[in-house]
Amino acid sequence: MIRLTLFKLGMLVQLLLGWTALSANIINVTEFGVIPDDGQDDRQALQLILDSLKDGDKVYFPSGTYSFSSALRLSGKIGIEIYGSIGTNTSTLMATGFDPFSSKVSWTSLLEVRDCKDLVIRDLFIDVDKPVSxxxxxxxxxxxxxxxxxxxxxxxxxxxxxxxxxxxxxxxxxxxxxxxxxxxxxxxxxxxxxxxxxxxxxxxxxxxxxxxxxxxxxxxxxxxxxxLKITGNPCFSFLGVNTLTIRDITIWQWPAFAMYVSDLADSRHRSSDMTLQRIQMKPKPTSGRLMSISADGIHVASMSGTFKAERCEFVGLGDDAINIHSRLCTIGKISADSVLLINGWTKAPVEDDWAFKDDIIEFLDGKTGLPKGKSKVRFRDKGHYQLQSIPKNICVGDFAAKDTRTPSTIIRDCMVSNSRARGFVVQSNKVVVSNNKIWNISGPAILLSCDMDRWFEATTVKKALITGNRINNCGKYLRWGDTLTGYGAIAVKTGHEIGGIDKPAGVHRNITIRANTISDCANSAIFVSSTDGVKISKNRIENSSHGSSIPYYGNYAIYLKNCVNDQVFDNSFNQVKKLLGKD
CATH class of the missing domain: 2.40.30 (Elongation Factor Tu (Ef-tu); domain 3)
Known part of the structure; x- marks a missing residue:
């Protein structure tokens, strides 16, 4: 209470003098009632600063630790930059109030951003005041x-x-x-x-x-x-943020997603173009903790443009390091010029932030997953989407995927280790995953998918290049119930867990897997299904398929299931059970 009073008094004095530092380009938070390293809650004072920002302002956190009892919120701004101190004296944002003795299983975000454009966040450390595991x-x-x-x-x-x-x-x-x-x-x-x-x-x-x-x-x-807790809100939540750059951020621990990106129904801006550089999610170097982030590191649920992650490091995650997708719907009803779309996950009419006017929807066969056509959105309301035209052969029960609201994906020069689920799960039209190092992962290091069975995440892959990655000890353990689901260290499927391997060729297309080094994987090093046009070449595969836990398929270093127009050549093998299988 004293801090907030001093803050308001300081603002009043400056206004009386006819000048406010909030009209300046750089706002040093310590000049407005925020005191680092005192263990007191800084949230109210910081929220007043964020509410007073003008487009183009920069918010600077000098070195020290800043405490938050609930989320900061930023909305409706353009060109904001939030950053901390550079060098040995770092700036830490500390979430407080975590209670591992309570049966309440939700917690707030650290920063919620809505309807913003050209946002930069950099040079900050994130932590929680108590161990979350x-x-x-x-x-x-x-x-x-x-x-x-x-x-x-x-x-x-x-x-x-x-x-x-x-x-x-x-x-x-x-x-x-x-x-x-x-x-x-x-x-x-x-x-x-x-x-x-x-x-x-x-x-x-x-x-x-x-x-x-x-x-x-x-x-x-x-x-x-x-x-001790998994559910709750992401550390960073970005809804309707156009052009987002995050660099040099380290998150020591968080009890849910670290970063979440999706759209917002009624906003000026649509989520588009996210660049991550030198993001670290890992336990502190002085800690013996096994887990840093309790769920996914980066989870993109809806975004256009390009998602790019470069030179990032993920250690000890409770789920996927990166998961890129949009929501897959089913057709519930068809009329002359519109369709009723059902959220495959909730079984209710899809939300109004699923797609927008002029977005392109791609329709997929509800049984085979093969494409049936595309159409442009003219109007939307409570799950009903009026379209420019209705593809003639679509039926109730077919799938609808957001063609324009699933980003192209580039992941390169990153490291993932000692994590529970998968390294990268990518469900995008265009994909490049290159020069990453991934080891000690329960499931596949890299999974290209379009989940049509359980999670209903889209979309299908139209063109992908997986190259130059070094993968060790992946795909051995991941289970769904009592069933192992890893299939391959690099896997291409139509589902994340059980199944997702029986759809015909043509669900995915034009996938190149080249010059990767894959070792010590109990099952297949490379497993590809349901693809038209796959080229697998110059990969080095060692000590794989010996300890197979996936019946039949796992006995082969490379396995192709329901693929056509495939080429497999110039790969090298050492200590594998069988080289190549295909059906």
Whole structure:
């Protein structure tokens, strides 16, 4: 309260003098009532600054730590730049108020941006005031009349929770190999909102006894990560942001997506063109934490233009490092000039931010996934889309994908390691994934997809180049229930998890996989399905397909399923079970 009063008083004095620094181009937040490193909540003072910005202003955070109890919001601005100190004296934005002992499973964002254009965010560190997940090493395994259990010794850095260990609300348990690869020996979710969380007994200062039906699958010495919260809002939420540049941002931990991008129904600007440079999401160097981000690192749900990530690093993520897609809908009704589109995920009429006037919709066969035609949007209202013309052969139950609101994707010179799901999931018309290093990932390092089975994420790939990537120990463990779903270290499918391999050739087209180095993958190094025009050449594949956990297909270093116009040549193999399979 004192801080806010001083802030308002300072503003009033400046206005009385006929001058306000908020009309200047650079706003130093410490000159307006914001005090770093004092542990007090800076949110209200900072929000007043953001609300007073003019187009083109720059907001500067000098070195120090700034605390936030809830989200900052920026809307309706053009040309804003938010940045911190450069060099050894860094600027940290600290989220506060995380409560691992509460069954409430949502949390606020750090920054929500709506309806903005030409936004730059750079040179900042992001953290949370308490660990959002904790981990340790399995000391013992056993069973009793109460069920299977394991004994877990937590790392000393989690001592702040020691007095109330038995009260922790655990959302998810995940096991890891000694090298930090999530191995899915256990991967157990709990619904905290319904009071469904595991039974815990405290045996010592940092020793827990945790009951889990699958504890018998574990071995002593394995690591366990206890995710204390997964749901909630992204650290950065960008809705209706046109031309976004984020560079030199480090996020040490966050209990949900790190960055989320989508559209906004009633805004001047449409989400378009996102560039990420030197983004880091990883545990602090001094920490033994296994997990940094509890869910996806970057999740793009709707955007036009180009998504570009360069020289970024992702370590210890709870889900995909990068997931690029738009929403896949189904046709619920067809009239003379319009269609009713149903959100494949919610089964309700699709939201008005799904597509806009003059956007192009591509229709896909509801059974085969093959293209049926395109049309331009003339008008939209509550799931009803009036079109310039209706393709003659579309039917109720066919899919509708946003052709113009799925970005071209470029991912290059990035690193991903020790993460739970996949490295890059890309569902874009045009794709380039080049010169990345990806290792110790449960699922595929690179997955090109258009999920028509569960998540309903689009769109199909029209042209892709996967080249120069170094991939090690990927695609071995990822499961959906009791079924392994990795298929290949590089995989092309029509679904993320079970299935997604039986659609005919032509769902995806023109995919080149060239000059990648792939090693130590239990299943196929490269698995491609449902593609017309695939070229696989000059890849170096070592020690793959020996420990196959995917029946039949996983025995081949390269497998093509339902592909035509394919070329496979000049690849080198060493220590593989079988070279090439095809059906």
């Amino acid at each position: 904790i981990n340790g090493t399995i000391a013992d395994i056993g069973n009793s009349f109460e069920g299977n259990f394991y004994i877990l010794d937590l790392l000393p850095e989690f001592a702040e929770y020691a007095s109330r260990l038995a009260d922790l609300k655990i959302m998810h348990q995940l096991s890891y190999d000694a090298d930090g690869t999530p191995n899915y020996h256990i991967s157990t979710h709990f619904e905290l909102a319904n009071g469904n969380y595991p039974r815990i007994e405290k045996l010592g200062t940092l020793r827990l006894k945790i009951y889990n039906d699958h504890a018998n699958k574990l071995t002593r010495g394995e690591h366990i990560n206890l995710r």
